[in-house]
Amino acid sequence: MISNLLYKELRLAAHPNLFVFTLLGALVIVPAYPYGMVFLFGCLAPYITFMYGRETNDIYYTALLPVKKRDTVKAKCLLMVLAQLAQLAISLPFAILRVSVLPNGNPAGIEANVAYYGFGLMIYAVFNVIFLTQFFGTAHKVGKAFLLAVIPATLGVVAMEVLVHFPVFYWLDGVSAEEMVRQLPILIIGIAIYVIGILLAYRVSAKRFEQVDL
Known part of the structure; x- marks a missing residue:
């Protein structure tokens, strides 16, 4: 049932921009670019999809199907996870290529290294928890949910980009084997926070959505 709902999400509910913004993981190959923007695109894409779903009455349509409300929430969560992890996976070969071709670092902020992906997962986790739990509290106030979620996500991106400019945190911007091991x-913390975050977002969102009268 979940696989069928996820298929429905990908074919009917996902806005085309979700796929376009997922491909923007390739931006990590651009020289002197704030790579934290990739994560903000990863937050913006679900917002556009949820907004599109509101305008097309997707939640109401899904509620008419013989599925539990919890499964509707689960499908939306899986769609977000799929898009975000796909974006990171797409960025990986470009990050490796960038370091190989342009090894002089990124003057605009953090390099696309191990720490970058760890911080990115934390940023996604914060956004997911706030956005999903706020949205499913009403199932239609997408703008408010996005605004509440994107502010801390943006602050996280800014902190990540600024932190590497302090000499004491030089190793966060490194791409050598020794620095990336460090x-x-x-x-690891980023992965743990992301997994815990999406599970928490699902549990709270499902509980709230079950109380929503569509």
Whole structure:
């Protein structure tokens, strides 16, 4: 049932911009570019999709199907996770290529390294928890949910980009083997926070959505 709902999300509910913004993971190959913008695009894409779903009465349509409300929430969560992880996966070969071709670092902010992906997962987790729980509290106030979620996500991106300019945190911007090994705890923590975050977002969102009268 969940696979069928996810298929429906991809074919009917997902706005074309969701796929376009997912491909923007390739921006990590651009020299002197704030790579944190990639994560903000990853937050903007679900917002556009949810807004599109509101205008097309997607939630109401899904509620008419023989599925539980919890499954509707689960499908939306999986759609967001799929888009965000696909964006990161797409960015990886471009990040490797960028370091190989332009090894002089990124003057605009953090390099696309191990720490970058760890911080990105944390940013996604914060956005997902706030956006999903706020949206499913009403199932139609997309703009308010996005605004509440994107502000802390943006602050996280700014902090990530600024942090590497302090000499004490020079290793967060490194791409050498030694520096990236040192960055591994950030990636591990990022993965843990992302997994816990999406599970928490699902549980709270499902509970709230079950109380919404469509």
